[in-house]
Amino acid sequence: MDLMCCEAESLKRAYEDPVLLKDDRVLHNLLATEDKYQPSASYFKCVQSDIKPYMRKMVAEWMLEVCEEQQCEEEVFPLAMNYIDRFMSVVDIPRTRLQLLGAVSMFLASKLKETNPLTAEKLVVYTDNSVTLEDLMTMELLVLNKLKWDLSAITPHDFLEQILSRIPMETDLRNSIKRHAQIFIALCSKDCKFMMYPPSMIAAGSLGAAAHGLLKSSSHKLLGNLHQILGIDIDCLRSCQEQIEQTLASNLSNVDNNMQETNSSKTDYHSNRDHIEGQPTTPTDVQDIVF
Template sequence: MELMCGEAAGIKRALVDPHLLHDKRVLSNLLSLEERYVPRASYFKCGVQTDIQPFMRRTLATWMLEVCEDQRCEEEVFTLAMNYLDRYLAVMPTKKSHLQLLGAACMFLASKLRETIHLTAEKLCTYTDNSIRLQELLDMERLVLCRLRWDLAAVTPHDYLEHILSELPVPAEKLQLLRKHTY
């Protein structure tokens, strides 16, 4: 039986629509929408974050990436979670003691949006060595949703990948390897 969607190793994905891929208006729309989802200023420099330092964000990002890799999340989950994290930190002062909770909530939301079978709240609590409780994660999820005004369909670097790859003079048999190394 031949499958119509792009399935590989248990991952079910729709195939790329060549009409959308080669329509310059799509790329133009992505570029114009991207501005809407990028924090306006550095939240470390403009005084929004006084308790959090850049190295703490880096440590959190490393942890989030390790969780996404360990759980074999879709590639888009990490970039989308980081977008949520940065947008939230740009508008809400956050204590460093709540940073991992915020990261877990951002991954939870991104996973729900981009995964067929999303990360569970219980599993995310386990990845924090149970330093956060289930109810805390759910409450933080609601807070992030409110602060982002429920606008979760952000444009991330991953959204540009197929547009860029389609313009490169790369043999078709090398594209999958190239995709793998961009994530």
């Protein structure tokens, strides 16, 4: 009779610890420490001589698609973007190294958050083999050195359960709001204008936008709850929520336009399908930014 180990058949997830959620000291420590991991919102002007905001967005979209395709934990992508922004706040890099930085940031974030982290070999394939394993390992040491090996950065995800556990609502509604808020956090991580907001405000704004979209009612009461929990000015919370909603509307508009363009070019797609399927899996052609 063969001996079989069934533990690997299903990935085990950690559950939320109610002791940590009920202890106000945890939330207070998160609020007191989050500024430590804030990148400079002006690094495009003060540090970077070659990288532009649209390049960061292109790499962010590629990274998000990789994380989604590999079914990474929700925290991996925002944490990886935090590494990128903190690194580029202190080191001037050429645009040809930006995708390598993105791959390394995902590599480090997945090691910290994933039970089965992304492998270096898989990330090399996702770059269309534009980087080597040696490049990845060398860049990893550089990033670790510049971040002073401090990788446990606070992200908006750290605040979601802390906030939701303090607002009375039905379990199904809470889970639905949380899922939508996680999507909004990913959108904020892609857009450099949200770098000026601390993680707690992005988390609160994402929850407010999610509740407003799901409940189709005024979010004034929720903003009041968020103000009491986090101590953030209501006007600031409302401004952040409105920017998130505008970003969502803009992304949905872009998706509609892309779908129309895709439908109008179906013939071209099918004529080139064999050529496309023969190429390595690369979600987004990030190399376009080098031209």
